[in-house]
Amino acid sequence: MAVTTSAVAYPHVLRAKASAHVVVIGGGFGGASCARRLRWANPNLDVTLVEANPTFTSCPLSNEVIASLRDITAQQFTYDKIANEGVRVIVQAATAVDAHAHKVTLADGSALSYDRLVLSPGIDLDFTTLQGYDETAPARMPHAYKAGEQTLLLRRQIEAMENGGTVVIAVPANPMRCPPAPYERASLIAHYLKANKPRSKVLILDAKDTFSQQKLFEQAWDQLYGGMIERISLSQGGRVTAVDVTAGTIVTEFGNYNPQVANIIPPQKAGRIAALAGAADHTGWCPIDPVTFASKLVPDIHVIGDACLGGGIPKSAAAAQAQGKACAAAIVAHLASKAPETPTLTGICYNIVAPGYGFSLAGVYQPKGEIFAEVEGSRTSPLDAPREMRAKEAATAETWFKTLTGDAFG
Incomplete structure (x- = not known):
């Protein structure tokens, strides 16, 4: 044809x-x-x-x-x-x-x-759900949730930020693409700031009270970054309700923020x-x-x-x-x-919170009624794992990525 x-x-x-x-x-x-x-x-x-x-x-x-x-x-x-x-x-x-x-x-x-x-x-x-965040807003407040130029824009903004500045990551409610990704992002931004702008911080404004692998992330934040990462949950007033791109303001139910860098991940x-x-x-x-x-x-x-x-x-x-x-x-x-x-789907994803520090989540899914359901409990990295295991999982993540992309693109 x-x-x-x-x-x-x-x-x-x-x-x-x-x-x-x-x-x-x-x-x-x-x-x-x-x-x-x-x-x-x-x-x-x-x-x-x-x-x-x-x-x-x-x-x-x-x-x-x-x-x-x-x-x-x-x-x-x-x-x-x-x-x-x-x-x-x-x-x-x-x-x-x-x-x-x-x-x-x-x-x-x-x-x-x-x-x-x-x-x-x-x-x-979905540019209709967050007041002030329209199709033009990502040029100033990047979402970086479609990889490419937005990824590089957020990187440039963080590199240009003065030492002592704040990076805000606004996280929407589920359903969303890769639910753990914003917390991995907060971790790796903190890693960069710790090495290059140590008086800076990362603030997560979250439309959820809990998130996937939360205990593992919070443990890593305590071990690696001290108080550099702060998270305000939904019940604490963390849901972002509006933004003013011109003024650089992020509005929540309990207060406003004017960070040096605003990473706004809108609903999808x-x-x-x-x-x-x-x-x-x-x-x-x-x-x-x-x-x-x-x-x-x-x-x-x-x-x-x-x-x-x-x-x-x-x-x-x-x-x-x-x-x-x-x-x-x-x-x-x-x-x-x-x-x-009847398909049986398996999947695993890795989160890297610092070079040489990773953990994973795996699941097996089959049709149940009108949807997919887990047929086995999710297998996640143990909370008490030694650092050697965290390093091994970080290395495995790179192999996983090569396998994943090779399988899709040849």
Whole structure:
């Protein structure tokens, strides 16, 4: 199926005419993994990956970039190897989905017809929920929750801050992408400040009372950073209700703050194309059948990754990748008129709170009713682990990242 496009289009391997065409929108961990597994499972399948950016920038480990511990290039991956495996890669935004006609419209006005469509659009920031934080605000108060230029902007602001300044991180309520990430970010920013601006501090203004692996984070903060990190929880008045970007003011229910650096992470929702396709409900997220990842709202469309309502499974890179693989298997089974297997998804994530100090959280998930639920208790690093174990987990995190990105991008 030829596509005329003014954007970049990777060449693809010549092959026999496919029996079906599957289009995947979104080239992150979920979408890239799904596209590759579709081709591997059925080499005759016609698979197209639609992604607006020629280079993917990974969120996992990007907090190390903010803390000047890692270069942004270590986070970046192209789609060359995926294209060489026979997936047609179109570097262009998808702007509309006609579910009735089974058609995706691209930014240049051209269209793709599909038999099955996979949406893996990640998150969008909800600029309607936090007063004063609109589409222009991130240029002054970065969210840095989509890795790339925002990551570097926050890093530059922290590097330019005077010794004695305060970095505020505003954390929204769940659901959100990678719930532990803001606390890892606070840790690594504190590491940078301790070495370079020791009179400075990090203040977390939190819309939650508790958070994932809280005791492990707080133990690390006590051991490594003393009183450099302060957290104000929801019940203490930590929920941010408004910002004044011009004045640099952050408003909470119990008081206002004027930090030198403001990292505002707003509430989130499924990526825009999910709503345009009709796959997102009133929550802003996408309800799915957890066995096949089929949308409950639109026929012949599947939703994976951060955009879907997954129940107990977290919105994380590892979860998205596991969903992408399981979704590919379900689609291949459907096209072969076979019943899909019930997926068992495993995922693990690592938090680095300082160089040589990390801990992890792992889970196993299966469909239960309308959602995913843990079938085993989460396995987290023990609170009483020796520092040698923390160092080992920090080293393992780098291996995990290489495996994760290699599995998705080749």
